[in-house]
Amino acid sequence: MTTNLQAYYDYLQKEKNYSLLTLRAYLDDVKSFQTYLTQDHDELLLEEISYTQVRSWIVSLVESGISNKTINRKISSLKSYYKFLLKIKQIEFNPLLKHKSLKVPQKVQVPFSEKELMNVLEIDCIENDFESIRNKLIVELFYTTGIRRAELINLKCSNVNKHTKLLKVLGKRNKERIIPILASTLVLLEKYLIERSSMQTIQNPDVLILSKKGKILSETFVYRMINSYFSTVSEKVKKSPHVLRHTFATHLLNNGADLNSVKELLGHASLSSTQIYTHSSLSELQKVYKKAHPRSK
Structure with a gap:
């Protein structure tokens, strides 16, 4: 785990008091994007990306058949990470600042009578x-x-x-x-x-x-x-x-x-x-x- 990712983990755990399950989910989503950068963008660092790479990742996720709801969750984790990097002055702007979530059809669950x-x-x-x-x-x-x-x-x-x-x-x-x-x-x-x-x-x-x-x-x-x-x-x-x-x-x-x-x-x-x-x-x-x-x- 990189220094920034470790600091992010500590921040979520100690300052945000997130549960272990939530911590893992957030970190797994960021690592998933990191893997994508390594494979498709010449090992570009997380701290070096622009929204172009994020958009490309979203396209690849959609093409792989992942639901919009899951993609939105992944991007939400990523947005949180970049907010943190901005807070600790590791980046100068949040590349996801103007990102809009994908539309998700509302499923009406039928309650028990x-x-x-x-x-x-x-x-x-x-x-x-x-x-x-x-x-x-x-x-x-x-x-x-x-x-x-x-x-x-x-x-x-x-x-x-x-x-x-x-x-x-x-x-x-x-x-x-x-x-x-x-x-x-x-x-x-x-x-x-x-x-x-x-x-x-x-x-x-x-x-x-x-x-x-x-x-x-x-x-x-x-x-x-x-x-x-x-x-x-x-x-x-x-x-x-x-x-x-x-x-x-x-x-x-x-x-x-x-x-x-x-x-x-x-x-x-x-x-x-x-x-x-x-x-x-x-x-x-x-x-x-x-x-x-x-x-x-």
Whole structure:
């Protein structure tokens, strides 16, 4: 790793507090561009390029079949790197200053219905073993708090305040937010904690949601579990923790929650990120409109 790249890594880690996963993604994108320069531009240094080389890289990425969304992410990483080089006075201008992101078609994700949620929560309702209670709690937490998969996996026991009925969540870029917990979720949590306390081996005692071996859950396990549960009640193509987060936001909006409140609950940095969820709630508004307006009859 070059001196500037190492300094950039340290900057993202120590000053920006980025997670290890984000750090790797940013660095991999910059290194990918560096490899392209080595192969196609006579080993031109990162600090010597102009936007011409960036544009050529974008063309090569498009031709290789990479999606516009992925390309935008790569260029965003590159733009961040050049902002850093400008900050430490390694370059005199940012070659990506006037770059405009590629257009990405908005995909409207279909949320689960309230009936599908109720049906899933009734699965294993008479089972009282550790795994059944834990799995139901995972579904309940996703649906009633809208947290991300990584946020759920990294929840600590100390993040739950039973007295105030609040949950502390550490989101992207270590941004902390507080989410209310429903009484029904707390009841289920109590049942889970009783089962958890009887486990013989706990390798990660500070972690709230554990595997049957007392270890922190993997992202793959959580995805497969959600997919498996919802496959029994829904024919939707995509069944994932993110769809549950989408469902949380959509159901709130359908029932009168304002966009800013949903934004805070989701932990979004900007309102534009939250607005994608209004597409689903618009269909609900259309039903109400057609039913209520005199001219729609």
